[in-house]
Amino acid sequence: MNYFKYYKSIILICLCSLVMANVQAQNEWEVTTEQDKNLSPFMFDDEMVLEGKISYENSCTSCHGMPGQADYTPMAPPPGDPGSNQFQLQNDGALFHKIKLGRGAMPKFEDVFADDETWNIIAYIRSFNENYKQPIPDLGGVEIPKYDLKLAFDENVDKLVVKVFSKEIPQPEVEVSAFVKGTFGKLLLGKIQTNELGIAYLDVDPKLPGDAEGKLHIMVKATKGYALAKLNQKMKIVQPTIRKSAIEGRHIWSTDKMAPIWLKVSFFITIFGVWAVLFFIVFGFRNIKKAGREDDVMIE
Amino acid sequence: MSKANKNDKSRRKFLQNLGLAGVSAVGGTALLLQSCSDSKDSASGKKVKVLTQDNQLVEVDVANLKPSDKIKDLDYLQDRGREGIPGKKFVMVVDLAKCKNARKCMSACQNAHQLKPEMHHINVLEMNDPVRKTSYYMPKTCQHCDNPPCVSVCPVDATFKRQDGIVLIDNERCIGCRFCVAACPYSARTFNWTEPKDAKEFAEVTYDMELNVPQKKGTVTKCAFSADRLREGKLPYCVSACPNGVYYFGDSNEDLVTNGTTKKTVRLSELLEENAAYTLMPELGTKPSVYYLPPRQNKG
Numbered sequence: 001m002n003y004f005k006y007y008k009s010i011i012l013i014c015l016c017s018l019v020m021a022n023v024q025a026q027n028e029w030e031v032t033t034e035q036d037k038n039l040s041p042f043m044f045d046d047e048m049v050l051e052g053k054i055s056y057e058n059s060c061t062s063c064h065g066m067p068g069q070a071d072y073t074p075m076a077p078p079p080g081d082p083g084s085n086q087f088q089l090q091n092d093g094a095l096f097h098k099i100k101l102g103r104g105a106m107p108k109f110e111d112v113f114a115d116d117e118t119w120n121i122i123a124y125i126r127s128f129n130e131n132y133k134q135p136i137p138d139l140g141g142v143e144i145p146k147y148d149l150k151l152a153f154d155e156n157v158d159k160l161v162v163k164v165f166s167k168e169i170p171q172p173e174v175e176v177s178a179f180v181k182g183t184f185g186k187l188l189l190g191k192i193q194t195n196e197l198g199i200a201y202l203d204v205d206p207k208l209p210g211d212a213e214g215k216l217h218i219m220v221k222a223t224k225g226y227a228l229a230k231l232n233q234k235m236k237i238v239q240p241t242i243r244k245s246a247i248e249g250r251h252i253w254s255t256d257k258m259a260p261i262w263l264k265v266s267f268f269i270t271i272f273g274v275w276a277v278l279f280f281i282v283f284g285f286r287n288i289k290k291a292g293r294e295d296d297v298m299i300e
Numbered sequence: 301m302s303k304a305n306k307n308d309k310s311r312r313k314f315l316q317n318l319g320l321a322g323v324s325a326v327g328g329t330a331l332l333l334q335s336c337s338d339s340k341d342s343a344s345g346k347k348v349k350v351l352t353q354d355n356q357l358v359e360v361d362v363a364n365l366k367p368s369d370k371i372k373d374l375d376y377l378q379d380r381g382r383e384g385i386p387g388k389k390f391v392m393v394v395d396l397a398k399c400k401n402a403r404k405c406m407s408a409c410q411n412a413h414q415l416k417p418e419m420h421h422i423n424v425l426e427m428n429d430p431v432r433k434t435s436y437y438m439p440k441t442c443q444h445c446d447n448p449p450c451v452s453v454c455p456v457d458a459t460f461k462r463q464d465g466i467v468l469i470d471n472e473r474c475i476g477c478r479f480c481v482a483a484c485p486y487s488a489r490t491f492n493w494t495e496p497k498d499a500k501e502f503a504e505v506t507y508d509m510e511l512n513v514p515q516k517k518g519t520v521t522k523c524a525f526s527a528d529r530l531r532e533g534k535l536p537y538c539v540s541a542c543p544n545g546v547y548y549f550g551d552s553n554e555d556l557v558t559n560g561t562t563k564k565t566v567r568l569s570e571l572l573e574e575n576a577a578y579t580l581m582p583e584l585g586t587k588p589s590v591y592y593l594p595p596r597q598n599k600g
Binding site for chain 1: 387
């Protein structure tokens with residue numbers, strides 16, 4: 001009897017603590033003002049949205065579903081739809097902080113994503129909000145520079161040379177990333193900062209197959225703070241490759257329409273030859289028989 | 301008398317019919333004009349970017365978009381399907397170390413190609429390794445061989461290899477002899493023994509051999525490397541559905557393959573060499589376009 005009482009109280013305590021935990025979980029998820037005011041060091045663009053989409057689909061969809069579809073996993077507390085007002089009315093800094101540190105069932109992604117990757121995810125989430133305008137911090141009168149990019153290829157060392165200018169002044173310490181565009185994605189050539197002359201050198205494998213003219217589709221992106229420049233250019237870098245059709249000059253079909261002429265000719269020659277020999281023999285026999293009859297007539 | 305009466309009646313009837321026809325013609329034209337003006341006025345304000353046939357990007361209002369008639373034209377689709385995409389040679393790389401039997405590839409494929417649950421263009425098999433006494437999962441699809449045995453046995457030229465390396469089947473030509481099913485050493489082909497899934501829904505759809513939909517009872521069906529998606533520059537259904545990063549897909553002429561999950565692009569030759577890639581049954585000389593990276597014991 002006594003034991004039973006104990007059990008009862010234990011169960012009661014457990015239940016109470018569960019309720020408490022739930023209440024705790026439904027409390028406001030507070031972030032400090034400093035964290036809330038944290039702004040993205042990059043301007044959100046299509047590329048960031050695309051990268052963010054990939055990260056989101058790999059790490060967030062399982063609980064939050066597709067943004068805007070409200071198809072999140074039913075949990076207590078509900079994970080919520082990042083396309084909804086519940087998320088979109090928050091500041092970028094708050095979202096950044098919450099993704100980074102997590103709470104309760106929401107894991108912390110601090111060790112999973114680098115800061116720029118987290119900003120990519122926020123860029124993706126914000127792409128579902130048409131009214132969103134990215135806040136830019138007060139730069140104290142400093143103008144965001146406009147970069148001009150110039151590409152060249154140094155054949156002697158097989159390096160892509162990227163020169164970054166702003167109003168014809170070389171820009172040092174600009175983050176330059178270069179890619180080769182493929183059919184379904186882009187191959188990263190490298191990520192490097194420009195030197196004091198505003199030049200970045202990136203390795204290109206000369207064995208990379210180009211198109212019929214030996215050109216590669218190079219995509220270059222230069223960023224520093226809020227300044228961003230992109231350039232797409234086809235450059236003659238590698239040896240031209242001849243792209244052969246997988247079926248050219250081949251006859252892997254069994255239909256006569258597709259058969260090569262030599263096969264048709266030799267086939268018909270063989271068939272006619274066999275028939276010719278047969279007829280020759282038959283005629284020969286006939287002639288022998290005929291000759292035999294003539295002999296009989298002559299004897300008579 | 302009676303004859304005259306009859307004539308009278310028929311004349312009256314004729315005039316009546318003429319009147320009706322006239323009214324309906326006027327009404328029909330009015331309706332048609334109305335619908336024309338409607339379609340011009342009701343611009344939704346939502347614009348999309350579309351690529352025209354001469355490769356120019358134009359922005360069009362959503363309301364003005366109409367499905368192209370060409371896509372409904374069987375002859376056009378048949379020619380397009382036979383022709384293939386010039387300059388490409390598609391390859392797939394399957395990383396067995398990453399496959400966890402999520403089977404998302406299978407369901408994505410079956411949804412796209414109107415397949416019943418027991419029919420597979422791609423199938424994830426459990427393979428037992430008798431030496432290590434372990435098992436691993438192996439997604440198996442059509443190998444899109446460079447020397448396809450199925451193609452050379454087809455008596456009606458229904459299955460064929462295209463210039464981009466894809467082996468397709470044309471339902472319109474297939475007579476259901478199943479020689480190809482017998483010839484394929486990889487068991488990649490299946491037969492529509494019964495009416496396909498949702499046959500009624502697809503009854504009016506024009507047959508597109510690149511998608512192989514609508515399926516037809518009494519014909520053979522097989523993996524098409526999602527040729528319809530490749531035409532749009534997208535990765536195949538199975539590749540983009542995989543949550544575990546098993547599939548790489550790309551163009552071997554470019555020597556680049558892109559992972560369907562992480563969207564990371566790597567060099568094909570390096571990927572194959574560094575991971576000791578192999579093909580299935582190389583001793584048959586079929587030269588598959590699907591490569592496998594062996595499963596690893598200490599990873600995944």
